[in-house]
Amino acid sequence: MKDRGMKFIITPIAFWGNGWPEPDEKTPGFSTKFGKDACLVNPEAIKAQENYLYQFLNHVNTYTGLAYKDDPDVIAFEICNEPHHREGPEAVTAFIKRMADSMRRTGCGKPVLYNVTHSIHLADAYANAGIQGGTYQWYPTGLGARHELRGNWLLNVEQYPIPFAANPSYKKMAKIVYEFDAADVGRSYIYPAMARSFREAGMQIATHFAYDPTYMAYANTEYGTHYMNLAYAPQKALSLKIASEVFHTVPMYKKFGHYPGNTTFDAFRVSYEQDLAEMATANKFIYTNNTTTVPPGLSTLDEVAGFGNSPVVQYEGLGAYFLDRLEAGVWRLEVMPDAVWVRDPFEPYSSKKEVAVINWRSWPMRINLPDLGDDFYLQALNDGNHLEGQAKGKTLAVSPGTYLLLKNGTTTRFKKTDRRHNIMLKEFVAPAATLKKTYFLHTPLPEITAGSACRIEATVASPNAPEAVELWVVGSHRWENIKMEKVSGYTYAADLPKHLSGAGFIPYYIVVRSGGHYNTYPSGIEGRPGEWDFYDSQPYQLRFVSASSPVYLFEAATDAEQLDRPWLEGSGLQPVAGPEKAELLINGKQFSMKPDPENPNAEPQRNYPLRCFIGDKIASHTAGLADKKQLVFHGRALNDRPCTVQLILIMKDGSAYGGSLTINTSTGDYRLPLTGLKKTKAVSLPRPYPTFLPYYVDLPAAGKFDLKEVERLEFSVGPGLPDDPHGVAIQHVRIE
Numbered sequence: 091m092k093d094r095g096m097k098f099i100i101t102p103i104a105f106w107g108n109g110w111p112e113p114d115e116k117t118p119g120f121s122t123k124f125g126k127d128a129c130l131v132n133p134e135a136i137k138a139q140e141n142y143l144y145q146f147l148n149h150v151n152t153y154t155g156l157a158y159k160d161d162p163d164v165i166a167f168e169i170c171n172e173p174h175h176r177e178g179p180e181a182v183t184a185f186i187k188r189m190a191d192s193m194r195r196t197g198c199g200k201p202v203l204y205n206v207t208h209s210i211h212l213a214d215a216y217a218n219a220g221i222q223g224g225t226y227q228w229y230p231t232g233l234g235a236r237h238e239l240r241g242n243w244l245l246n247v248e249q250y251p252i253p254f255a256a257n258p259s260y261k262k263m264a265k266i267v268y269e270f271d272a273a274d275v276g277r278s279y280i281y282p283a284m285a286r287s288f289r290e291a292g293m294q295i296a297t298h299f300a301y302d303p304t305y306m307a308y309a310n311t312e313y314g315t316h317y318m319n320l321a322y323a324p325q326k327a328l329s330l331k332i333a334s335e336v337f338h339t340v341p342m343y344k345k346f347g348h349y350p351g352n353t354t355f356d357a358f359r360v361s362y363e364q365d366l367a368e369m370a371t372a373n374k375f376i377y378t379n380n381t382t383t384v385p386p387g388l389s390t391l392d393e394v395a396g397f398g399n400s401p402v403v404q405y406e407g408l409g410a411y412f413l414d415r416l417e418a419g420v421w422r423l424e425v426m427p428d429a430v431w432v433r434d435p436f437e438p439y440s441s442k443k444e445v446a447v448i449n450w451r452s453w454p455m456r457i458n459l460p461d462l463g464d465d466f467y468l469q470a471l472n473d474g475n476h477l478e479g480q481a482k483g484k485t486l487a488v489s490p491g492t493y494l495l496l497k498n499g500t501t502t503r504f505k506k507t508d509r510r511h512n513i514m515l516k517e518f519v520a521p522a523a524t525l526k527k528t529y530f531l532h533t534p535l536p537e538i539t540a541g542s543a544c545r546i547e548a549t550v551a552s553p554n555a556p557e558a559v560e561l562w563v564v565g566s567h568r569w570e571n572i573k574m575e576k577v578s579g580y581t582y583a584a585d586l587p588k589h590l591s592g593a594g595f596i597p598y599y600i601v602v603r604s605g606g607h608y609n610t611y612p613s614g615i616e617g618r619p620g621e622w623d624f625y626d627s628q629p630y631q632l633r634f635v636s637a638s639s640p641v642y643l644f645e646a647a648t649d650a651e652q653l654d655r656p657w658l659e660g661s662g663l664q665p666v667a668g669p670e671k672a673e674l675l676i677n678g679k680q681f682s683m684k685p686d687p688e689n690p691n692a693e694p695q696r697n698y699p700l701r702c703f704i705g706d707k708i709a710s711h712t713a714g715l716a717d718k719k720q721l722v723f724h725g726r727a728l729n730d731r732p733c734t735v736q737l738i739l740i741m742k743d744g745s746a747y748g749g750s751l752t753i754n755t756s757t758g759d760y761r762l763p764l765t766g767l768k769k770t771k772a773v774s775l776p777r778p779y780p781t782f783l784p785y786y787v788d789l790p791a792a793g794k795f796d797l798k799e800v801e802r803l804e805f806s807v808g809p810g811l812p813d814d815p816h817g818v819a820i821q822h823v824r825i826e
Contacts, residue, residue: 092154093512097165101167101168101169102142102147102167102170103121103129103143103169103170104121104170104171106171111311111313111314111439120138120142126174127176130173130175131185139170140192144195146158147159159196164200165200166200166266167193167202169190170189170205172208173208175208176209179212179215182209183216183219186204186221187220190219191220201223202220203221203224204219204223204225205225206225207224207226207780210253210254210780213257217260218259221263223263223266224266225268226266226293226780227267227269227270227780228284228778229778230284230778231246231274232654232776232778233273234273235273235274235315235436235776236436236438237274238274238434238436239275239436239776240703241802244353245787245789246787247272247284247287248348249287250287250288250291250293252782253782255291265291265292265294266293267295267297269297269299270284270296271299271318273315274776276323276435276436277325278366278379279360279367280329280360280367281330282332282333282336282358282367283360283367286336286355289336289342289344290343290345292342293342294342296337298318300312300313302316302322302323304319307319307323307521308322308446308447309440309441309443310436310439311439311440314439315436317436317445321409321426322429322446323429324408324410324429325365325378325379325410326378328396329378332367335358335374335376348789348790349743350743363742366378370383370384370385371385371386372386373391373392373393374392375395375396377397377400378396378397380398381399381400382400382401385402388401388402388458391459392415393412393413396411397409402457404454406453406579407425407428407579408449408579409429409490410426411423411425411426411455415461416502416504417504419462419497419500420494420495420497420504421462421495422471422495422510422515423492423494423495425489425493427448427451427521428451428579428580429446430549432446432531433445447524447525448521448522450489450523451489452488452489453487454487455485455486455488456484457481464483465480465481466480466495466496466497467481468488468493468495469493469494469496471492471493471506472517475489490520491518494515528604529552530548530550530551530614531548531550532546532548532600532611534630535706536706537634537707538591538632538633538710538711539635539712540592540593540594541637542591542634542713543586544585545583545584546561546583546584546598547583548600548611549582550580551580552604554605556604557606558601559576559582559600559602560572560573560574560600560601560603561586561600562598562618564597569620570587570590572586574600593636595634597630598629599611599612599619601619610624612626637714638714639714640722641707641824641825643824643825644803646820647663647672648670649702650663650672650674654702655700656699656777658698659678661675661677673819674819675819676807676820677729677815677817678698686781689781689782692782698806698808699775699806700807701802701804702802702803703802704800704801705742705800708798708801718797718825718826719763719765720825721749721761722761722823722824723737723751723759723760723820725760725818725819725821726755726758727816727819729815729816730755731755731815731816734750734751734752734753734807734808735753735818736749736805737749737762737803737823738772738806739767739795739797739802739803740772740801743789743793743799744789745789745793745795746787747768747769748767749762750809753818764795764797771786771788772786773785773804803823
């Protein structure tokens with residue numbers, strides 16, 4: 091890491107075991123002997139830590155010949171990781187001071203930092219302990235959802251409010267974010283927005299948690315609620331690269347207003363709708379997804395990094411690419427192999443399964459750089475790569491690797507072993523291809539309004555491109571065979587003929603032809619419909635309903651596992667009469683939030699919130715939404731007493747509209763007129779960390795309610811009720 095010019099902040103003391111995600115092994119040490127809590131109060135443990143910190147800073151690194159206290163690349167020390175102090179302010183100050191003093195006795199002049207986001211009621215105690223800086227963290231989407239979180243999370247990251255920001259001691263302290271991530275969010279738009287909010291709060295350094303080592307990133311077992319790796323999560327990695335640019339260019343404390351007005355800031359733009367983050371300046375152009383943005387000056391660009399298509403590069407592959415100008419008419423190109431997510435990377439994890447696969451494949455690349463011209467030359471740089479060629483019309487085929495691009499008629503002094511910044515030109519690191527079989531990915535559309543346009547998409551990831559992908563539909567007692575066109579990369583799509591979109595069930599298969607053989611999905615068996623021995627009797631199925639039919643936004647039997655909600659003892663599904671019917675029991679002795687030891691002065695909240703993504707269900711019924719009049723809760727109250735339930739519809743822009751119902755003990759329909767929904771605030775779910783972050787998300791200037799723009803449904807059980815047993819059983823929520 092030193093060879094790469096990296097700097098370090100070291101935390102010498104941590105209190106966890108060594109096994110995650112496997113079971114811990116028995117290990118020695120004072121943190122094992124005493125445990126985390128005792129390490130903060132036990133005199134023997136405190137003495138051991140003083141001794142350890144003194145020895146650690148004086149330790150001479152065998153490889154560098156330097157003590158950590160003297161290493162110029164070690165810029166600061168954080169005493170310990172996430173202390174959870176429960177004692178009084180005087181004791182906390184005394185503990186921290188003893189630790190800091192032991193480090194100062196080594197002669198170390200580097201800043202000593204302490205975590206100040208745990209137990210924030212002790213902020214003054216931290217400030218009085220003689221530390222030079224505070225460490226912070228941010229998980230705005232919680233941790234451990236066990237599925238990818240869908241929806242617009244930009245409102246959740248528009249600010250990082252520090253409760254003690256006005257304290258004079260903290261204003262002059264160093265401010266370091268030791269870990270952050272939008273956990274369980276697989277999209278690429280969010281990191282620069284987080285960086286913007288960090289800079290508004292005065293943060294100087296932020297380090298992402300955590301990076302998946304490449305050899306195990308195929309399974310995302312490092313920490314399953316996160317997923318970061320350039321090879322396996324290229325768009326997210328590019329987003330993190332842009333976030334770094336935010337830190338290097340946006341001044342601390344600069345304000346950019348509220349969402350959605352802050353989605354464009356300085357040279358940066360983020361878009362939830364396009365799943366896009368980008369930076370565009372006269373010298374740098376970085377983007378995480380397809381974009382039509384034209385950088386300020388094509389002729390002045392020195393660096394391009396991207397994924398997909400832009401006015402500078404058009405590329406179908408699913409890997410990141412990097413272009414760096416070495417001198418006039420000479421560029422270095424690096425192309426990563428394709429990464430295909432074959433299952434949700436945030437679901438319960440195991441090293442026995444793949445969540446992403448790698449494919450080395452040649453794709454056309456068009457490079458529109460005036461400095462290179464239309465017919466530039468390409469020469470391979472990395473070991474084992476012998477590809478050479480000349481562009482025609484700015485386009486040529488490239489494979490994963492590193493290359494030298496030369497304008498026609500240009501020569502260069504650069505050699506493969508020359509260094510650019512902190513790497514050699516020829517360096518290339520990427521995992522070997524792991525795509526050894528065909529992965530077929532297709533999610534059938536939910537219920538659709540009859541007469542609506544219907545596009546069916548599928549991902550066909552195989553070592554070699556399929557010869558054909560076809561949609562086979564049963565219509566009018568005969569098969570209709572529709573060619574699925576390649577949209578880009580590994581994605582194929584076909585539009586269902588309008589005469590098949592009337593009310594009723596439409597069964598269909600998708601057939602892939604490769605190597606002269608046919609495989610039919612969903613089963614994947616060899617053969618295709620119409621053959622005498624084709625035996626797959628379980629096709630996909632489209633369900634077209636009339637425009638007047640109700641739209642079911644949430645059904646407990648099928649959607650409960652996708653809810654984002656706090657853990658609640660005794661909550662779960664229970665079957666009810668009727669096929670495939672169930673009710674979700676939400677029952678508690680009280681719904682008041684228990685006092686938070688990390689933030690004991692927080693205002694108590696008296697409710698239990700749940701949230702689910704419904705954007706796909708809304709999108710499938712746009713043709714019939716104009717006639718919908720009511721939001722209907724079907725269920726009952728528990729504990730022989732009525733219970734209040736608030737229903738909130740959240741739009742794509744974060745605007746929230748809701749109303750309350752009193753649910754009685756008899757199972758039935760409870761109705762809210764859509765015209766009666768009022769602007770409200772929604773609970774920030776999943777709950778963010780640290781816990782001092784706002785409980786509610788409240789858009790200052792909400793847009794007008796539009797049912798077509800709704801994408802999330804939030805329940806709030808028991809708002810404002812006394813601390814008596816309350817609860818509900820939810821069967822479904824619909825609009826009609």
